[in-house]
Amino acid sequence: MLEKFFSPRSVAIVGASREQGKVGHEIVKNLLLGGFEGQIFPINPKATTILGKKVYAKITDIPAEEVDLAIIVIPAQQVKDALIQCAQKGIKSAIVISAGFKESGKEGAQRERELLQTAQEYGIRILGPNCLGLINTSANLNASFSTEMPPKGNIAFFSQSGALGTAILDWAVGQKIGFSKFISLGNKADLAESSIMEALCQDHDSRVILGYLEGIEKGQEFLHKARQVSKVKPIIITKSGSTSAGTRAASSHTGSLTGSDVAFEAAFKQTGVIRARTIEELFNYALAFAYQPLPQGPNLAIITNAGGPGILAADAAEKNNLNLLFLSKETTDKLAALLPPAASVYNPVDILGDAKADRYQKTLEVVLEDPKVHGVLVILTPQAMTEIPQTAEVIGEMSMSTEKPILASFMGEYAVREGIERLAKYKIPNYSYPEHAIESFHTMWKYRRWQEQPPLTYVSLDADRERVRQIIEQVRKEGHLEIGDLKAREILAAYRFEVPFSRVAEDSSMAVALAEEIGYPVVMKIVSPDVLHKSDVGGVKVGLKTPEEVHAAFHEIMAKVRKFMPQALIQGVSIQKMYDGKREVILGMARDPQFGPLIMFGLGGIYVEVLKDVSFRIAPICREEAQAMITEIKSYPMLKGVRGQKPVDMNAIVDALLRLSQLAVDFPEILEADINPLIMKESGQGAVAVDARFTISPN
């Protein structure tokens, strides 16, 4: 995939320039300086040679039979024509560096749409526009206007921000970190993160895929592709713009709790993509994955020549839920025999401030031999006796003969510099702060678990879709876009939710008869397509326990609603079984513009409204994801039961979440949904969806 982008045999630069400093010049220069061995065809109607290369006036003038890749750096208005010329020459891959498209306003956006249309018409794939180009170190290809070409290596990186790309390349050059590919995505008119990830998945030079994104083009495609690719190679992404989503007008609980970041967070969880919260984390994780094998388990042994950093590391381990107490008796015995009496033979193993390289070596040997150890972090502080480069060599040598990951934290800067450089030669990642090493190890372990997890199955549930379709049609016909109460429960019933038995009474004696049939206590509510906020007009009465109360309530409701809303069409009063709402949950759905239906779960009332203790996933969800939604909320212990309470029926929640997911997938016209409350019964007894509300689109 994208072979002609990454490893072209020949490249045309449309808009090549003689003038130094111009992008059209820099690109030709970078291609030459990078050592690209294919053919280079600068295109410029006014020049004859550029940097010693013969220049052609038009793309179609190029004498070669086939040209693999075009790099276009001419003004935005002319790009479309250039693309048509590319097609004439049979070029199917183009990098559009030129700016002046979507990023520059309305007119540019229109230009970008036309560009894409032309490209699709002629079967040309486009990277960009408004991008920095790409680099493929293994092909010595610097098809970008970044002058810096990182060393060869196995990290692939795509970036929605070109400038951030240059900063990261600069870091790679400074730190001598090897990269396989760098791809500047630009405006993502055609090629976007999903295709790039797919291509990098197949690329043998890339072991880990990094990305910086500000948005995602096609959310569902991303979910699909990322889930596949992340099973093969780790994908680590920093997504910015994570907080400023702000609040948008929303009619449901779910809607009001949904910031754009919530969808991303869910998407990353559901696809095994590793989220780096900052660029620093992106670097830290990248090094660990690029340099070291994945651990077979969570047990990290820490070796240190100083107590303080050992404590800092132990703190970080606890924060990452890593247990440090696993060294076997045999190991601690061996360590005790080996180390001075003042040393600590428990994890973190403190080999004391006077430890020289040989003590590091012997300790590392013993620790690596312990089958319970899945990885090692070696901490070094530069003390009077410390043999820094020698210790680095010793660690490096040991890493050659083990399958377990080894990370290092040589702390300081000046004295440890040479040691860190030697570590890098052995591909031992060094972290200035032990906390970062711990986080990186933990991330590797989490990723390994994801990789090993059997594939999830997404099943389609049985439901009476036709009935839901009818209800939506009917509501629309009545001129409404909100569905509540009876009709909402009918939708739920069609999706096999248990809903309370409920009937409409037309007069008070019918109300009493129905209440007797249903059993007390009951809830009574006005039934009218015109009354949306029933409580506000006195249209609801709860906890009615006797025929007299039901009788009186009927008349009171009718009188109040007639008074407040004399125009309202009244169809009667519903009588409904009242459930004990000791443990209620809320299920919801809102649509994210990038990812689509977002399913929400939380405990009812205060827990959602005040504490915002909710979890999210993007539909469709599978059983495991529904389960994770439940255990993820902080108030989960309340569902398990506190103070002697029995657990609620967790399976019933899982089922309800799956059904809501199915409904959201089946009916894109349902924009938002709240099932509130879903009243929980004890284990095995199910749950009742007492009330619900849906918002639908006008068409």
Next chain:
Amino acid sequence: MLEKFFSPRSVAIVGASREQGKVGHEIVKNLLLGGFEGQIFPINPKATTILGKKVYAKITDIPAEEVDLAIIVIPAQQVKDALIQCAQKGIKSAIVISAGFKESGKEGAQRERELLQTAQEYGIRILGPNCLGLINTSANLNASFSTEMPPKGNIAFFSQSGALGTAILDWAVGQKIGFSKFISLGNKADLAESSIMEALCQDHDSRVILGYLEGIEKGQEFLHKARQVSKVKPIIITKSGSTSAGTRAASSHTGSLTGSDVAFEAAFKQTGVIRARTIEELFNYALAFAYQPLPQGPNLAIITNAGGPGILAADAAEKNNLNLLFLSKETTDKLAALLPPAASVYNPVDILGDAKADRYQKTLEVVLEDPKVHGVLVILTPQAMTEIPQTAEVIGEMSMSTEKPILASFMGEYAVREGIERLAKYKIPNYSYPEHAIESFHTMWKYRRWQEQPPLTYVSLDADRERVRQIIEQVRKEGHLEIGDLKAREILAAYRFEVPFSRVAEDSSMAVALAEEIGYPVVMKIVSPDVLHKSDVGGVKVGLKTPEEVHAAFHEIMAKVRKFMPQALIQGVSIQKMYDGKREVILGMARDPQFGPLIMFGLGGIYVEVLKDVSFRIAPICREEAQAMITEIKSYPMLKGVRGQKPVDMNAIVDALLRLSQLAVDFPEILEADINPLIMKESGQGAVAVDARFTISPN
């Protein structure tokens, strides 16, 4: 303070050695290499010269009249004698480098106690034992065995871990960051963090105080001193061992929620000490405080030549609750006139990828002129046109003529290196990641607010202390260490809490009469010094609404308790007004081994037990601290009132917290306390302490 430690005119090295690599040798060498200009007297009975310095056999042999400082590096067993010799020579300050004290076990701990005793007897102050020594760059004094001497500067640093100290000095040397003092605390037998902070407060060379601590010696002294010092200079501390507190046996809610870190967190909040969660944060904050003036407000303007990093910075600003929307219309107009049309003139100001130094300069000028701007972060990514060193110069020049702090984030490594070095010359801190710059600015602003806050007043509250003393005595006499129910409420009443009216009935007709007097509903509980868990033996009945129910309940309680605990002495059944517990809070107290009484606050029930939504402060607390405890919990909105509820009486909670704090301070023999529940009434109507439990010490 500690003048003779920091700026001695003469130093004796007890245990100076001719042998290279030995600590006693390295210290003499470091003193000489550091350029110390005072007198140096190596002490060694077997040598005549060391590194060209004349050696004396005994301290008392030193010919000089006065010796200011002794550095002791002899075996632990001999240190006490050396100290006595110091006294004979009139030396009042000693650094004990020698190990083999508290850190090495029981025997060493005894040795350390004796050492301290000797020192106190002779009026000698000690730094150490088991420390690395100290460095005072302004006196060219390297009285440590760290070979690295950092450049001169205004950062003071004390460390409980010597090795971490060496790592930090190494960082300082590598990054060319200036330090004023480095003090290795070692075992803190005598001089500990509080005295050091006090001394550094008076030190004109130190502008910011950094510390690394694993524990605190005298918690209340620390609170007192840190509160004073932090008003003068920022104190930034990394405290390790923050998570591994684990659980300890505790009889109260408060006790079980108290990890050791909770006390530190409270102590830092109450003293204005800035807590750095990691060494990385410690560095980041140190640079900002050491190099730049404090901001006058929270408004940070961000200037960037790239969108991506601008978004990352904006994300970080939002996470730190910094509002970025404050640039005046005048400023944005000026920027619009100045910048290319594609630039963004709103904060973050995006001056585009082709920005050269002059565009940075003009933008910075306009932004700094805006009176609403309190500080600026300049972000630079190395792009094709970027003038990196020149831009650094421009920023540096601008910083000379403004009182506003300027921070920089030159991203990358190789290409930006020279720029960062130039920034450092102008004392502009550079952060590789804009997030760190934002956090540092926010920390500066928070510190400034702390500094400006008027001093807090701690008042002593009126209470019937004598009554409490009597109750405690009586309970102890009865052989109990737990106080509940009636007696607990009496203690509360003595501290002016409102407690429910409650009387003891000896028979059922008296019970009915009391209930009639109190008003229904009532709660009835067995009264017996032998029954601690009343509910477990059927000794509690709630919600009794009629004389018949009270009558029946009396007999039922008596029968059940007699059956389950036939030996129990029964004094009767208490009749108590039952309150509507719609909004309950819990107040608690537990004693932290380092800081003393820790006051807890949280909402009742689930909020404390499941969600652990609580806040802590160390007693004594003042009104402002009590208020902060209330607003800090996540469920605070519930106290303010949700769904149309009125707010509870916040003042009543504040008062209750102050009274509990007073009680904890007055009675150290009260080990733990739970006031649970404190039932809240509406604003102005107070609160009722319905139940409480205290644990007291045996003597």
